[in-house]
Amino acid sequence: MFELPQISQPGAPRFVVRFCDAVIKWALLGLTFLVPLFFLPWTTETSEINKQLLLFVGVAVAALAWLGKMLAERRFEYRRTIVNVIVLLFLAVYGASAWASQSVYMSLAGDFGQEQSGFFTVLALAILYFVAVNNIRAEKSIKWMLGAMVLSGFAVGLFGLLQGLGLFIMPYGFAKSASFNTIGTAASLGIYMAFIVALISGALLYGHGQKGKASRLDIAIKVFMVATAVLALYLVAVLDYWPITVCLLVSSALVIAYAFLHAKSLSGLGGIMLPIAAVIVSLMLLLVRFPLTLGYPAEVMPSMKASVGITMKTLGEHPFFGSGPGTFIFDYAKHRPSEINSTAFWNIRFDRASTSFMTMLATIGLLGALTWLMVPLILLGSAMRKLLRSDEQTWHILIGMFSSWFLLTLAKFLYSSTLSLEFMFWVMMAMLVVVHKHDFFSVRFERSPRAAMAVSFLFILGLVFVLSGLFVEGQRYAAEVAYARSIQIEQDSQDTDAVINGIVDANKLNPRNDVYVRNLSLALLLKANEILEAPLGIERQEGESDEDFTARQRSVVSERLQEASSLTATAVNTARAATEMSPANVANWTVLASVYKDLMGVTEGADKWALESYEKAIEREPSSPVLYTELGKVYVAQADMATKGLDTDDETAKKEAQAKVDELLGKAATAFEKAIELKADYAVAHYNLGLVYDRQGKLAEAIKKLEGVVMLNQRDVGVGFQLALLYFRDGQKDEAIALMESVVRLAPKYSNARWYLAAMYDEQGEIDKAIAEIEKVMELNPNDELVAKKLDELKAKKAGVPVEGEEGALPEPVDNPTEDVNTPSVER
DSSP states (O other), X not given: OOOOOOOOOTTOOHHHHHHHHHHHHHHHHHHHHHTTTOOOTTSSSOSHHHHHHXXXXXXXXXXXXXXXXXXXXXXXXXXXXXXXXXXXXXXXXXXXXXXXXXXXXXXXXXXXXOGGGSHHHHHHHXXXXXXXXXXXXXXXXXXXXXXXXHHHHHHHHHHHHHHHHTOOOSOSGGGSSTTOOSSSSHHHHHHHHHHHXXXXXXXXXXXXXXXXXXXXXXXXXXHHHHHHHHHHHHHHHHHOOHHHHHHXXXXXXXXXXXXXXXXXXXXXXXXGHHHHHHHHHHHHHHHSOOSOOOSOOOOOOOOHHHHXXXXXXXXXXXXXXXXXXXXXXXXXXXXXXXXXXXXXXTTOOOSSOSSHHHHHHHHHHHHHHHHHHHXXXXXXXXXXXXXXXXXXXXXXXXXXXXXXXXXXXXHHHHSOOOHHHHHHHHHHHHHHHHHHOOOEEEEETTTOHHHHHHHHHHHHHHHHHHHHXXXXXXXXXXXXXXXXXXXXXXXXXXXXXXXXXXXXXHHHHOTXXXXXXXXXXXXXXXXXXXXXXSOOOXXXXXXXXXXXXXXXXXXXXXXXXXXXXXXXHHHHHHHHHHHHHOTTXXXXXHHHHHHHHHTTTTSTTHHHHHHHHHHHHHHHOTTOHHHHHHHHHHHHHHHHHHGGGGSSSOHHHHHHHHHHHHHHHHHHHHHHHHHHHHOTTOHHHHHHHHHHHHHTTOHHHHHHHHHHHHHHOTTOHHHHHHHHHXXXXXXXXXXXXXXXXXXXXXXXXXXXXXXXXXXXXXXXXXXXHHHHHHXXXXXXXXXXXXXXXXXXXXXXXXXXXXXXXXXXXXXXXOOOOOOSSSOOSSOO
């Protein structure tokens, strides 16, 4: 039925042709079986990037074998169909969108979970389509492909079921969770399982009603397919997610409808029992919850309303080619509605819309989306016509492929996608064309030297591109491995040097990835801080004078300062390089701003650069309360630095300095108020606004703000500590003491809290309690001279010896962080 008559040539190297045919066959079968299953533990993203590498290698081998086969046969040949033209047009538009992208690297290669959107991935899938369309000729080949899909589906489903049951058979840490499966998210696993049910529904119809006794092998195959379908249907029911259910319902109804039209070729209802069961299960799932559940996590994604709004705003900026393949995360950051800040996912940047088509519309624009739409529309029309007019034997196998392909197409309008689902979409599209398009164009090289030259040129060009492409992809993959290793080191040992070396290696292998550059900047800054904070560790040598010992200490300190300064300068330049590589990425500007912020007071002009960077970040994510809060913190730091100008006897200069302080505090208050406007319950903004009120002399307003923050989290020792100090200054001494006592109970090792509590006890005349607190502080800070002096003063005061000092004033704090598990939850 599907055989194309072979055109033999005298003297043709048949061995080479057979070899190429075998390579193509096993490459297609291998990809079909392995892509849904494939993952490796060596990268941060264990699934998609590894599938992408497998796809590149498999497609490269198959494509070269196809070109080699044409050279060996000395014949250029391809299957004629309008779908080929549309695929090429879609590929051209997709490439133009990637070239005009906000992040060309991300759009070309795909990045961190967006590999299926990369142009090179789509190019590989298109080449796979052409290889499959022009080399799957026989009915037997189609059976082999369907068999590989079913076998892979069984393995995927069984692994997914074990994960849901908590039976983790993989030894890797990332696989010890029900959220991990070989397809992607739990919902994408459900879509894939629904696809397997639809595929098997058609496969079970094939040959149904034919006379003759079935062989044992046929019976065993059908039993296996039924078992796989039952497993897949169970997983669909357990996941109970409406897009999966709707897709399965529609595809199963299609099978039943066509079975009804061709009822004469069926003997009984045995052939359509599976789609009937699928329809019943789907309808029940739409009406009631499935009683059994497994450990799969809930799906988190943008709402349809938010996705539509973001897409429309993106199209307003980039109507024809979109923002670029794989760049929806930038669109989301820039255009997400502020209402999301009231949800639990306010601080998450989603990298895809609620549906695959909506993501496509935003990222490749109207031209890309419309070109893509032409493919399923043309296939839908031609396949349905073929189904209505086909003979009784053809429709059996065609309906299974059509219904399963239609399920994947429908899923693009109801849910997102993964590389495995994209792969199956393109393979099923190719097989649909194979079944109902048998018109080939063929020309021998003897008759067309141009064809011979074209194929030879394509073979050489393909060989060059494959070798260079695999080399580049190998480097990129090695970079991912190096980066993943550095992340693991950071989690296990926190060896900053090893982390830096790992990221440097990754950046050398793939200098186009801004993620490496951004994180390298942070690691360098962390290393600089470690150098400055590390103890000197210098011991006095025997007979060494004080002057020599001090000189040696100063030399070590100077060397450390130089090393830290060099690392800091490199961190700044590296962070700036990340913004130049991908200026649309808000994460790059945020990191650059945070680096400058850490340098404020150390590097001249760092405050201005920090402000500029935060403003750039806000342009790219205007609905983020975090960015406005960080901007406000920079203004506060500037105001604190400007207070130094108040220490002068020149009244004019003092007034100018005060005006400057007031101006900066006003800007800080405005930034914090904007953050609160975006997210009313954002405790960090409330807290910092309270501190601004305190600096502005608005003590009552400051207390009110911090009281509100404490109400949000009564176990936040940092906010409670600050509020207690404000109470004390406001004359609410009892409230201050009571609150500081609660802080000490929550964080017994919080030295500052005990230090100030002792001062409050001292001011109230409770000397014994004050001494007890200072003794606790002494235990936490055994070598602190200030603490020892305070303890002596309190003991003298208890003995009646007069002590100098301002009565009622609070002392300077002890420079000791909280070392308790109850650390402040509000960032300061």
